[in-house]
Amino acid sequence: GRLPPEGALDVVERHGYDIAPIDVGGTDGETTLLSYVWPDQGARLDRLRGAIAVAREVPARLERRTAADAVAGLTPADGALTVLWHSIVWQYLGADERRAVREGVSALAGRAGDRSPFAHLTMEPARDWSGSGFRFLVRARRWPGGRLAVLGQCPPHGVPVTWH
Known part of the structure; x- marks a missing residue:
């Protein structure tokens, strides 16, 4: 089907909740998340690396909940x-x-x-x-x-x- 319409979004706030949140702001969190992806899944690793880059540029407040x-x-x-x-x-x-x-x-x-x-x-x-x-x-x-x-x-x- 067709992709959703393009357009600018004004995100006012971002929050992330998890019972065990992983902060990818540092290398420890990045390494932990990357270890969850099977090594033969290159496309998935690339998407995760891209998501980590976005999370570092546009962080969300993480809370343990x-x-x-x-x-x-x-x-x-x-x-x-x-x-x-x-x-x-x-x-x-x-x-x-x-x-x-x-x-x-x-x-x-x-x-x-x-x-x-x-x-x-x-x-x-x-x-x-x-x-x-x-x-x-x-x-x-x-x-x-x-x-x-x-x-x-x-x-x-x-x-x-x-x-x-």
């Missing part, structure tokens, strides 16, 4: 779109944590308004039915309104994305 605590701490910003993004994380959360994240997303959606919209973007595995193979869907739900859109589909490591 559970997913539920991170979502509970978010508030839709007045005059800006608040975006919650996660990819390939859902399968690592227990049932209670997933429920708490869903409740947090619902609370954010309830506080969203025309001047403070909220979008939940995900790239997570999905099945059409029990026993079928996984598809990795890029999905977006935006409030007010709450309409769900499947933006694309990709392999587990995200490239290439087939945009819908």
Whole structure:
């Protein structure tokens, strides 16, 4: 499909949350992340090195938090779109944590308004039915309104994305 429209984005704030965040500002964090990629996956290593370069140039504030605590701490910003993004994380959360994240997303959606919209973007595995193979869907739900859109589909490591 066609790529998403090009255009400038004005990112007001960036935050990263993880139960064990890795700061790539120094060589220790970079080495740790690079060690997670299989050595025969050159394209993946190149993408990661590019992402590390971007993270060093445009850093995000990293915080050690559970997913539920991170979502509970978010508030839709007045005059800006608040975006919650996660990819390939859902399968690592227990049932209670997933429920708490869903409740947090619902609370954010309830506080969203025309001047403070909220979008939940995900790239997570999905099945059409029990026993079928996984598809990795890029999905977006935006409030007010709450309409769900499947933006694309990709392999587990995200490239290439087939945009819908």
